[in-house]
Amino acid sequence: MKTIKPLREKKNTAILLIHCPDKQGILATVTEFLNKNHGNILYLDQHVDRQEKIFYMRVEWELEDFAIPKEKIGEYFDTLIGKPLEMYWRLYFADEIPRMALFVSKMPHCLFDILARYTAGEWDVEIPMIISNHETLKPVAERFGIDFYHFPITKENKDEKEKAELELLKKHNIDFVVLARYMQILSPAFVKKYPNKIINIHHSFLPAFAGAKPYHAAHQRGVKIIGATSHYVTSDLDAGPIIEQDVTRCSHVDTIQKLIRKGRDLEKIVLSQAVYKHLQRKILVYKNRTVVFN
Amino acid sequence: MKTIKPLREKKNTAILLIHCPDKQGILATVTEFLNKNHGNILYLDQHVDRQEKIFYMRVEWELEDFAIPKEKIGEYFDTLIGKPLEMYWRLYFADEIPRMALFVSKMPHCLFDILARYTAGEWDVEIPMIISNHETLKPVAERFGIDFYHFPITKENKDEKEKAELELLKKHNIDFVVLARYMQILSPAFVKKYPNKIINIHHSFLPAFAGAKPYHAAHQRGVKIIGATSHYVTSDLDAGPIIEQDVTRCSHVDTIQKLIRKGRDLEKIVLSQAVYKHLQRKILVYKNRTVVFN
Amino acid sequence: MKTIKPLREKKNTAILLIHCPDKQGILATVTEFLNKNHGNILYLDQHVDRQEKIFYMRVEWELEDFAIPKEKIGEYFDTLIGKPLEMYWRLYFADEIPRMALFVSKMPHCLFDILARYTAGEWDVEIPMIISNHETLKPVAERFGIDFYHFPITKENKDEKEKAELELLKKHNIDFVVLARYMQILSPAFVKKYPNKIINIHHSFLPAFAGAKPYHAAHQRGVKIIGATSHYVTSDLDAGPIIEQDVTRCSHVDTIQKLIRKGRDLEKIVLSQAVYKHLQRKILVYKNRTVVFN
C-alpha cells in the first residue's frame, strides 16, 4: 500500500548546506554566484555563531534555467567559492529521493507514525526495508508492503549480524537510518558508516535520564515534565547532536505506565519531526550540535 | 490486521460518572455504599463547582467481591443514592468494549493515528466500520481489515444518506462516532441520535477560527500560535463542549501550507487524546462544558 | 530608583528595517552597500513572503568605521537603494534610547514587571512618565522615581483629556506607548498619532474572546487553554497586528478567579516580551501582521 495520493511533482531544485569560518561577504558571494547563473533562489537562511565565529547557510534554488549543468555544480562551486572560503559544504538535488532503512524492535507507535506519513505522501522518501531484532512487527511491514528483515541480536552474534545489516543497507543504497524505538545499541563500527545519518529517538528530555528506563527514572525523580529527544547517533550513547525535543507535563497522579503512555505521543512526533528536517536537508552538524533551519 | 499484541486481560470493574446538586456528604455516601458492599475502589476523583453548586464524581471499583449482582447495581444505586440526591449518573462496565464508527473524508492522518493505536492494542475499543463520503481511504480500511462504507453526500441526498448511515450504525450496535477530519456537517437530526457521543476534531484553537479554512484565517490574522480542538458535536457548528485542546507556535515564516502541516500533528494527537478519555469514561458534560477526569 | 546596575555601554550601531516588493538580488545589494562602506554586519535576517511577494529584512552594523556619516546614512541609502527598490525602510541608531510612556489603571502586575526590568537595566529605554486614569498606582510610580500623571477619564471629558495626554507625550518626546492593563479605549485620533507605536496586552488568546471580560468568556466556553496577546493598537479594538502570544493550560477545576490569576503571569511576560522586541527594533508591520525577527 504505497501512497494513497500521487507523489507531489518532484521539485527541480538544488540545495546547498554550508558552514565555514565567518568572513565578510560570504552571503553576498554565494547569492551572487546563484544570481549570475540564473538560479532563482527559493529559500535562503543563514546564521553566524559569533562565539565560534562560524557562518552557516542553507540555500535552495531552481535548476530550470540554471546556467551550470547539474553534474558540474559541485565542481564549480568548490573551485570558485568552497575551497577559497574553507567551506564544509553539501550539495543535494530535490529530485533525488533519500532512501531510508527503518529499525524497529517491538513497539509500533513510531513505526506506524512514519509509515502513515509515507503512505499519505507527506514525505519525499523511499523506505525499501524494515529491519528488526524481533518478528513482532513483521505483520505491519507486510501490510504496508515493505520488505521485513529479521536480525535477532545476541551478545555473541552482534558483530556478524551488524555486518550483514550493513551489507543489506549498502546493497539497497540506503542513505540514512531511522531507529524507531529500536532497542539495540549500534556498535561504533556501524555508526561510523553512517555519520550524522542515523536518527534515534530517546524517550527522555536529554541530557536528563540517558540510558535505560528513563520513564522509571523520571518517575523516581518526581519531575513535573517529561520529554523526548531525537538526535543523530554517535558512538556515545544518547550523547549525539540533538535535532529536536518536546515535552509534556506530568504530576504525582501519573504512574510509570501513564508516563510511558504520554511519552509515546511525544516520541513519535519528535522522531517524525527530526526525520522530516533531515529529509528536507535542513540540518547542519557542528561540534556535536545541530543547526536546524526553519 | 487486528492487534499485533494480545488485548490486555479485561478489567472486571464498574465505573460511575455522576453529577448532582452539591450537598454535604455526597462523597462519603457513595464511598460508603461501595465499601459496605465490598467494592474495592481503584479510582476516585471529585470536583465541586462552587459557582454552579454542582458536584462531579468518577469512581471505579472492582466487581470481583462486590456484593450486588452486576445487573442490579444500577437499580440499587439509583434507589438508595441516585434519586434521593437528584443525581445524573451513568454506570459502565469495563468489560463491555465500546464500539466506534469512524467517519473520514480524504485526509488520512487522524485515521492512521487511530488505527495504529487500535492495532497496537492501546485502546479497549472495537472499530467495526469506517464510513466515508469519498473512496480515497478505502485502501487504508482494507489493509487494516475494517469494513469500509462509501456514502457520497450531496445537498439533495444528504437526508437519505444520513438515514442509511444511522441504520448501519444501529445495526452494528455502534456506541459512539469519531469524525476524523470528516468534512461533512452532520444534521441536527443525526446529532440528536448520539448526544455527547460524536467526537470531532476542529483544526483551530476554538473559539477562534470556527468554520471553514481555519488555517487560512489564522494566517490572515497573523497569530503566533495555532491549535486544534476536539469536542462533542452539537447542532451548533464547532460550538459543542470542548474535550481537549493543544497548540504549537508559528511565525511569519510559516506559509499556510506550513501551518496545515504543523496542524496535522496537533489534530491527530488531540483527537486521539479525546477519544481515549471518552473510552476511559472520564468525561462528564454539563452546560456545554466538560469535566475531564485525570 | 533608577538602575541598580550601570547601564550597558551603549552599542554604536545602526539598524535598518526594510520591506519591499521581492526581486532578485536585494539581499546582496544591501549587504554590498554595507560591506563596501566598511560597515561590519552584526545581525542579518531576511524573509520572503512568496504569497505576498514581499521581501523583509533587518540588518544591524557597527558604525565605528562606517564610511558614511551618521546624519547622511538615510539619504544615501534612500537614493542608492531605497527608492530604486521601492522600499519601506526605517533607520535606527542603537545609541538613541527610546522614550516610553506607560499607561496603567489599577492592576499592578504588568507595571511592576516592566519597572523591574527597567530598574535592573535589562532594557535600553527611558520611562519618563506613568499615566493613569486612577490614582491607585501612584505610590508605585513614586517608589520607582517616575513622574505620575492622573488623567481620570469620563465619557464627557475623554477628548479633552486625550488632547492633554498627547501634549504631555509630545512635550516629553515620547517615542512609544505601552498600555499595561490600561482599561480605557484610546480614540482613533489618539491612535493615529502613534501608528504601530502603542503596545497593548489583551488578556486572551486573540482572536478568541476579544473585548471585555475575556476570562469570564473563556470560562463560560470551557476552553482547556487560556492565553494572552500583545499587539499594536489600531482603531479596531483588539484587532491590531499581533506581536506575541502565549498560553497556559486550564481545566474544569479552575474558577474564573483562578483563570485571572494564571492569566496575570502570562500577561506580564507576553507584554514585556513584545516591548523588548519593539525596543530592539525587531518588528515590522505589513498588512496588519507582524514580522518579528529572532
Place this chain on the structure above:
Amino acid sequence: MKTIKPLREKKNTAILLIHCPDKQGILATVTEFLNKNHGNILYLDQHVDRQEKIFYMRVEWELEDFAIPKEKIGEYFDTLIGKPLEMYWRLYFADEIPRMALFVSKMPHCLFDILARYTAGEWDVEIPMIISNHETLKPVAERFGIDFYHFPITKENKDEKEKAELELLKKHNIDFVVLARYMQILSPAFVKKYPNKIINIHHSFLPAFAGAKPYHAAHQRGVKIIGATSHYVTSDLDAGPIIEQDVTRCSHVDTIQKLIRKGRDLEKIVLSQAVYKHLQRKILVYKNRTVVFN
C-alpha cells in the same frame, strides 16, 4: 510600600495535609469527622499512589461553626484518626500568615517578582526580611520597606554567618525561606533547621544541568529546550523534591546570553508558582517527591 490594596479579609479555615498507608475508607473517615462536627468542606482532594500504597489528602474546611475548638483540633484528630491510621499529618490555619525570609545575591528578577506580588496583595504572607551576601539589592529592599541584612560569606566565616542568620530567622519567627537566585550553598546544618521549608530556584530543567553554569552547559549540549526548576532544598545540591518546572524553546540562534535572558522569565515565574503553592499549603513531600494539589 506594603500593599497597594487592602489585604483580603482573612479566611477562617483550617487545612489538613495528610499521607498514610492506604486503606479502605480513609476518605470517608476524614470527611465524616468533619461533617459530624459541622465543618463545611471547601476543598477536598486525594490521591492514592498504588505503587507505594500511600494515600494523600488535602482538605480545607470552615471553622465558623466547627464544633471542636481551634486549639483542640489537632489533639482530637490525632487521637481519633491520625494515630489509628498511622498518618503523617499537618494542620494549618488560614488566618495564621506564614513569615518568609528572602535570600538574594545580585540578580534582582526573582526578588522583584516576589515583592511585586507581595505589594499587590496577591499572597497571604509576611516578608519581614531580605538577607543577602551582597549589598547590591539593598536599595530594592529599602524601596519596598523591608529590612535588609548583609551577610557576606567566605569559606572561613560561613559557619559563623549561618549561625547568625539562623538566629535572626528564629528571632523573627520565620516559617520558611525562599532562595531567590541566592548563589551560596546552604550547609546541611542550616538545611536541617528548615526541612521542606527552603524553596530554591535552579536555572535548569533538573535533573539536567545541576550545579553551576547550567545555561553554559545547556548551550554546549545544544538542547532545543531550556527550563527552570523550583524545589525544596535538601543536603544534596539540586537534588531535593521538585515542586514546579517549566520550559521554553531555544535554538541554534540563541547565544548563552540569550538563554540567560529567556531563562530569567522562567525562573521568576516558576519560583513564584512554587512559593504560592507552599503558601496555600498545597504541597506534601514523600520520598523526595512532591504531591502538589491543584
